[in-house]
Amino acid sequence: MALRRVDLGHGIGLRTAHFGRFLAERPPVAWVEGISENFMAAGGRPLAVLEKVRRDVPVALHGVSLGVGSVEPIPERYLDDLERLVRRIEPALVTDHLCWGRHRGRYLHDLLPLPCTEEALAHVAARVRQVQDRLGRQILLENPSTYVAYREADMPEWEFLAEVARRADCGILLDVNNVHVSAHNLGFDPLDYLDGIPAARVGQLHLAGHADRGRYLLDTHDAPVAGAVWALYGEALRRLGRVPTLVEWDDRIPPLEVVVAESRKAAAIEEELLRPAAVAPAAGPREAVAP
Amino acid sequence: MTLAESQALLHALLEGGPAADPERLEACFAGTPELPAAERVGIYAGMFLSRQVDALRASFPRLAALLGEERFEALCGDYLAAHPSEHHDIGRLGRRLPAFLRLHPDPGRPELPDLAELERARDEVFFEAEAAPAPREALAALPPEAFAAARLRMVPALRLLALAHDAAAAWRGPEGDGSPPARAGPVALAVWRTGFEVVHGPLDADEGAALASALAGEPLAAVCAAFEGRDDPGGAAASALASWLAEGWIAAVEPPPGAGA
Numbered sequence A: 001m002a003l004r005r006v007d008l009g010h011g012i013g014l015r016t017a018h019f020g021r022f023l024a025e026r027p028p029v030a031w032v033e034g035i036s037e038n039f040m041a042a043g044g045r046p047l048a049v050l051e052k053v054r055r056d057v058p059v060a061l062h063g064v065s066l067g068v069g070s071v072e073p074i075p076e077r078y079l080d081d082l083e084r085l086v087r088r089i090e091p092a093l094v095t096d097h098l099c100w101g102r103h104r105g106r107y108l109h110d111l112l113p114l115p116c117t118e119e120a121l122a123h124v125a126a127r128v129r130q131v132q133d134r135l136g137r138q139i140l141l142e143n144p145s146t147y148v149a150y151r152e153a154d155m156p157e158w159e160f161l162a163e164v165a166r167r168a169d170c171g172i173l174l175d176v177n178n179v180h181v182s183a184h185n186l187g188f189d190p191l192d193y194l195d196g197i198p199a200a201r202v203g204q205l206h207l208a209g210h211a212d213r214g215r216y217l218l219d220t221h222d223a224p225v226a227g228a229v230w231a232l233y234g235e236a237l238r239r240l241g242r243v244p245t246l247v248e249w250d251d252r253i254p255p256l257e258v259v260v261a262e263s264r265k266a267a268a269i270e271e272e273l274l275r276p277a278a279v280a281p282a283a284g285p286r287e288a289v290a291p
Numbered sequence B: 001m002t003l004a005e006s007q008a009l010l011h012a013l014l015e016g017g018p019a020a021d022p023e024r025l026e027a028c029f030a031g032t033p034e035l036p037a038a039e040r041v042g043i044y045a046g047m048f049l050s051r052q053v054d055a056l057r058a059s060f061p062r063l064a065a066l067l068g069e070e071r072f073e074a075l076c077g078d079y080l081a082a083h084p085s086e087h088h089d090i091g092r093l094g095r096r097l098p099a100f101l102r103l104h105p106d107p108g109r110p111e112l113p114d115l116a117e118l119e120r121a122r123d124e125v126f127f128e129a130e131a132a133p134a135p136r137e138a139l140a141a142l143p144p145e146a147f148a149a150a151r152l153r154m155v156p157a158l159r160l161l162a163l164a165h166d167a168a169a170a171w172r173g174p175e176g177d178g179s180p181p182a183r184a185g186p187v188a189l190a191v192w193r194t195g196f197e198v199v200h201g202p203l204d205a206d207e208g209a210a211l212a213s214a215l216a217g218e219p220l221a222a223v224c225a226a227f228e229g230r231d232d233p234g235g236a237a238a239s240a241l242a243s244w245l246a247e248g249w250i251a252a253v254e255p256p257p258g259a260g261a
C-alpha cells in the first residue's frame, strides 16, 4: 500500500471566530480543516456549521487528543467519538500528531514529544494501525513542534516518522512551521528533515505562525507565517511537488481575509515554483514506498 | 528508560514542575548551555497549566471576570489538582467546577457555585443535540381523556437549575470584585437554546417545580399539580405549557399507551 495523495489545493483552518463570515461570504479557499475534538459533541452550532461547509468544500478532521504514542491504551470512548464524527462528516483527510498525551487515565492536552527509539517506533506503528483498522481508512501523522530532546534516540525524528509511516502504512502531515521551530530549538538542519521524509507519504502540509521567545521559538499559531517558514515551504514543494496546504491560525485570530490572504500567498508560491519550467530541474527521484 | 517510564516522568514534571525530579529529568532529557533541559521541560510545564486555565476561562467567563485573573488562576490550580482532565475534549474540563466550589466555598462570595453552575449549564446546552420541537398544537391535539396520563419529552438543549442565589444577576453583574454579592434565596432558572444561541431566564417557583416534574418524565397530571397554589391552577398550567411549546422546550407529547392519537 501507499498513500493516495488527494489533490485538495489550498485551505485554511475553520475556527469559531470565522463561522459567521465563512458561511456568509464563502471565501476563496478550496478546503477547510476542523479540530476533531471541537466537533465531537452531540450537536450545537460548531457541528451544524461544519456540516454546512462540508456540502461546499472538502473537510479535513485534525485531531489533537489521540496521543497515539501514549503507552496506555487509546480509550474506546475517544475512538467511538472519532469514528462517529468521521462517518458523519466523511472528511477528505483524518489527521493527528506524532506525540503522546495521556497518562493514568488523564488527558494532558498537549502534543508531548516521543523518544525516537525502536521501542517507541514499534509502539506508535502498532497504534496507528489500530486506529486505521478502526476507521477503515488511512490517517496522516503530523510532526509536532518540539522543545526538548530525549537523551536516548536511535534515529532522528524524520527517520522515525518515515519509518512509522512505512510500518503503519499511514500518511504524513508535514508541518513546515513545526520543522522550522523544532530545528531551531533542537539544533538540526531543517533541510535534513525535508530530505528525510519520503515524498510519496506526504498527504498534506501545514503552515502557521510562531513566536520568538528569545532562547527558543514557540509554536503559537497566533501570527503570520514567518519569512524563514515561507522559504522552507518552497524547499518542501521542490521536494514534494503539489501537496494540499493548509494555513492554521488558532490564537489572536485576525479577520478572515488575513488568514485567506496567507493561503493565497501559499498558492502563489506553489504556482511560481511548480510551473513546468521551474519544476523540471529540481524534481529529484521520488523515494520508493515499500509494498 | 522505557517509554512507560519516560511518560510517567514527564507527566510528573508537568504537574510538579521541573523541580519535581531534577535528577531523573537530567537523565532523561538533553539541553544546551543556552537552554538547559530543565528550562525546556519548564516550557511544557508552563503551557500545561496555562492551556487548561484558558479552557476553563472560556467555559466560565463571568466567574473569571468576577474573581479577577489572579484568584481565578489560583482556583483553577486547586481545581485541576483535584480534578485532572479525564475527557479528550478540553472544553469539558470544568464540568466538576460547580461541585468543587460548593465543597470549597468563599465566605465573601457564596453565590460563586451557583454562577458556575449557570455557566456550566450554558456550556452544556450550547453543545446539546438538535431536536425538532413539537408543534404548538401538540397539546391541543391530545384527546381530553389522555391528557392526565400523557408525558412530555423535553428537548436535550434544556436545563433547569435550582439555585440558592440569583446567579442570573451575578452573570449580568459588573465585572471585578466591586459587585455586591448576589441576592440569596431560592431561584429557578431555565437554560435553553434559541437557534444556536444559549439563553437563560427565571421561572416562578411553581413553574420550576412543574418543569422539574416534566423533565423527570412524570405524567401531565403531576406537572400541572405544581400550580395548585394559584387562583386559577388550570389556567396557570395551560399558559406555562403553551409557553414551553412556544420556546421549543417540548420535543414531543407522548399519549399514554393505548390512548388514541
Ligand SMILES: [Fe+2]
Binding pocket: A142, A175, A178, A206, A208, A248
Ligand atoms: Fe500543524
